Amino acid sequence: MDEFQLIHRFFSPLSPRKRGSVRLGVGDDGAVLSPPPGCDLVMATDTVLAGVHFPKDCPPRSIAHRALAVNLSDLAAMAADPLWYTLALSLPSASARWLSAFSKGLELLSGEAGIALVGGDTVCGPLAVTITVVGSVPRGRAVTRRGGRVGDWICVTGPLGRAAAGLSAWQRGQRRGAALVPFLYPHPALEWIPLLRDFAHSALDVSDGLIQDLCHLLEPRSLGAEIDLECLDCEPRDLDGLVQALSGGDDYVLCFTVSPRRWEPLVRRARARHLDCRIIGRIVPGSGIRYRGALADRVRHARIRGYDHFQRPLPRRPHA
């Protein structure tokens, strides 16, 4: 199987040659695309690397899912509807079995998200996947990290720390069971896109740990936050569970801020769509993060941090 046969067999079937906004898909020097009228585009890119973002023995379907999910999550955080993606795949050898499972993972999630593969590159090298996504949002309606205001409630769209717990289970040798799912198949919260657009002042997705990510929202605007530990949905409900919820990465829930007076209509709209979210704190003047709740002192001393690629590697990464 040569490079072109590989693309033809496993990736061209995922790419419409011509459908909707795709005028010309995979197979040329570039794809030709028609952006929807009256919209801004949102563009993001993320790499996942074997041994860093996922364990080397991770199932190929999970690797594909993760690579696309982390990018879709960025679109969701900006309230942009997925349109197109490109795939740059570096892999050590061309195994048909591996590629078949990998492309299946892409097919399932891209189908669910309504995003079309429109281009790519395949090179022989260490296992790594870089996906670049483009989405659309009505002009001027993208939700950024910069809109948070003092008094806003800080909300999350799902439980935190589950992916970190799943990874721990994987590292202990567990290979089956529901506990692994949040780590192996993180869910990008695309269903929240219309609600963010209508209600959120600011938003981001939790990829490197809630506290680290939240700081990206607060620091550039010189804001602080108060987090109510009693409101965190975490397991176990002890110090370890809280630390895992506050620092564990890979959850890809959305964290957004909303005006308290808009909370009721938001919850009504969310419930009508069978969606749930919870308030975990609020934006306060000043800087830094304060904790409230029974274990606040002990959490403060745990010196919560997230993942950093070049300075502060935590046990969570690199993966075995």
Next chain:
Amino acid sequence: MDEFQLIHRFFSPLSPRKRGSVRLGVGDDGAVLSPPPGCDLVMATDTVLAGVHFPKDCPPRSIAHRALAVNLSDLAAMAADPLWYTLALSLPSASARWLSAFSKGLELLSGEAGIALVGGDTVCGPLAVTITVVGSVPRGRAVTRRGGRVGDWICVTGPLGRAAAGLSAWQRGQRRGAALVPFLYPHPALEWIPLLRDFAHSALDVSDGLIQDLCHLLEPRSLGAEIDLECLDCEPRDLDGLVQALSGGDDYVLCFTVSPRRWEPLVRRARARHLDCRIIGRIVPGSGIRYRGALADRVRHARIRGYDHFQRPLPRRPHA
């Protein structure tokens, strides 16, 4: 220097926070972009990997230049004007000196091409750069690989085999001199974009070797080509020189086809812009590539091939 300081110091300065079509640049979950009205977009992605696409001891400025140039070349081949790009950088360690030279390489070429960095990801791993570019072209005017017709002349926008010769010189230990430039700093033929748009039936860029790339233009449409070896601009003018011109990669000249009756106006427009191109053959019925010229028989027996990542590694790659 942590990951965020690194981005802030070396890459944020390359990204307009808000200018022209960029409503929001680097620093959020995604960039917010306004596509030009009445246009199609062209999107392409390419990875360059140390030891495969460039020697491991290549200067960082050259690596950055190459990573962007190969992608710009894809836009040029589709006749799309550069707009935005994202950068996914995997590097083993965060050396300020290396990053400074690398970002300088990006700055120079992106400034020349008028393309804005709008997002990225930086991970700790083997040295690899994946860039994704988006360009624009008036609606319906993209030039693809699919428009070639029997009787079209096959043209190239520059000499072939110079990059392969430069690489050979590098591999022999040469570290200075003009001969290295075509390999270290390939030129994306952006100046040809308006001419391709107005004259070319089909086009692509020569990245893996003329003959291999030309086949992508011919095979899907069951066309053949006749190449006149006397018309190739190559050095030396012997069998080795011809083989290098026909199979050497990394030149990033454009190969396009044009109707013979449009040749004269094309040349007039090209000359007015101080551009030069040459006819090297023509599209013929049937399949495969025929050679004409004094050394045709010997070239035919040299079994010209290009680079393939998973089946046929040639001495040109992997790089030492």
